[in-house]
Amino acid sequence: MPDCADLIARHFSADSGVLVLGQHARVDSIASQYGTPFFVYDSLVLDQKLAVLRKTLPKEFSISYSVKANPCQIILKHFLTAGCGLEIASGGEYFQARKAGCAPERIVFAGPGKTEDELEYVLSNGIGEIHAESTQEIARIAKISERLQKKSHVAIRVNPTEEVLGGAMRMGGKATPFGVDEELLDTILPLIEANPYLEFQGLHLFSGTQILDYAVLVAQYRKGISIAREIVKKINRPLKTIDFGGGWGIPYFGQERELDVTRLAEGLEILMTEVRHDQAFAGTQLMVEPGRFLVGESGVYVTRITDIKVSRGKKFLIVDGGMHHHLAASGNFGQVIKKNFPVGIVNKVSQEAEEIVDIVGPLCTPLDVLARQVKVPRVTVGDLVGVFQSGAYGRTSSPLHFLSHCSPPEILVEHAKATMVRARGTYDDMIRDCC
Structure with a gap:
């Protein structure tokens, strides 16, 4: 350790x-x-870690703190004051985010089991994006949105066909309750695009937690860009958002070492030199949602x-x-x-x-x-x-x-x-x- x-x-x-x-x-x-x-x-460590994160990420990225890591009100307020958004995974976390003073448009909502009550709660009170994880969830969002006469912003959480190795918990390439399998995108996208109460925003990719290998994160982000390109071809316009999830780890045990943020920054900058000149990503907001790494x-x-x-x-x-x-x-x-x-x-x-x-x-x-x-x-x-x-x-x-x-x-x-x-x-x- x-x-x-x-x-x-x-x-x-x-x-x-x-x-x-x-x-x-x-x-x-x-x-x-x-x-x-x-x-x-x-609080000084919170500031130090946020500064490291910002220095590591290319300028195109925004940060949403993952509330599940630690939902203490003062910590939420700390990151909100520092300019971060919030990522939630339940109606209760939405309540805590709003109590901390977070504007609804700065909240994104992920999670595989969002109930109808939770969806109605966040849609009634405002939400930046809902990251849908099944066809049934998309149908529930559409039904509630029609009842409320509101157009809802929806992204798709994608379970990639390829496994990104190295994380302590891996969610890509295998059967999982999280997200929509990449190979089902051709079925899912038309459901959103055809519904007048849904506005398709983009992609949420998350395939691991507690990642200490910078190369794994770079590979994960590169995979996300690849999936996004395929989606852009299908809908014939740039995505509004790409959420690369969290997964940045800290050392706890044995011979674990800190994530090499210098090498990670270099790898992400190389990736971004490709993205910046690609019209498929014109105006696309890139984001990450770390929790553990920050707190x-x-x-x-x-x-x-x-x-x-x-x-x-x-x-x-x-x-x-x-x-x-x-x-x-x-x-x-x-x-x-x-x-x-x-x-x-x-x-x-x-x-x-x-x-x-x-x-x-x-x-x-x-x-x-x-x-x-x-x-x-x-x-x-x-x-x-x-x-x-x-x-x-x-x-x-x-x-x-x-x-x-x-x-x-x-x-x-x-x-x-x-x-x-x-x-x-x-x-x-x-x-x-x-x-």
Whole structure:
């Protein structure tokens, strides 16, 4: 896994052996003020990652932050203020996007199971594009649009015939519930083109997540351009939009290395030299919708050691947080074999690691393991464990009510100030929606 010391040097700092976020926000002070466990995000890292993304992309690209990665309101507002749009995958995410102040025309809606209620909700209130994923969905959009007497902007999410290798989750070339198979475009396109309540916008291509190989992303974008050219031939006009999806990864495990954005920028610029001179793309807006790449490295999940025990020669650190708050770190969110996120004792980051331990949560299930066989300094009850790379797919991707523990607060550090942006859950929350 990436070394915690390297992550601290790259994104954060330390003061007297204590992790510091932003300019002067010590993690032990945050823990004293708000209690543990909690998620904390550094706004400076959000800005750094957005700057890297913009520097890497050719000038023709716009950015829509993928809400599913982390829908915290303050994070949505942060990216909106920075000029990004938002990509959503549910009616609930649409609600959160609008609450954050996003104009409807800056929202795109993808997802394989959009319900009629969700479609009516977003179409009634305004939406930039809906990325359709089946003939039935296109028919539902058309029916609702006719009832509302509105013309709806529709793009097609395409499942390519060729698999783009290298992503942790691949969605191209194989049978998948996502998108429309490329070979069915001849059937799908006329359904949209012939309907007076639908306006065909373009293409959404997405074939993988957690991609760390720049060549895979370049190949994916090149494939998208190729499919777009074929669509342009069929409709005899340029597309208005091409959405290349997300998929930009960050390193978590083993020997994973950062995405080589320098080589990626070079590859995309070569591709764009071809596209810029092609009338098939005159006026076409290109876009990406990253989530993890923008927020993942900004976040740390902090939990406190409540007990230390040895069982048959193995040492366990028991902490007050666990898989119910951070399912991904426990290995139960997409991993076949449990691998450790970068984990450290964040009030002792300068001390040398001396002992091998398992770090486990408070739940009465063997699944509640944040780290197995990790080397840490000598610890005592009360020390703070930090799980790095926790800004994406953390709190809202976890079973927060499992065993009825309270949900963790979220803290945003801006420069030297740490502010709670989502309150800690209460026992009342657990029965609030009971009838």
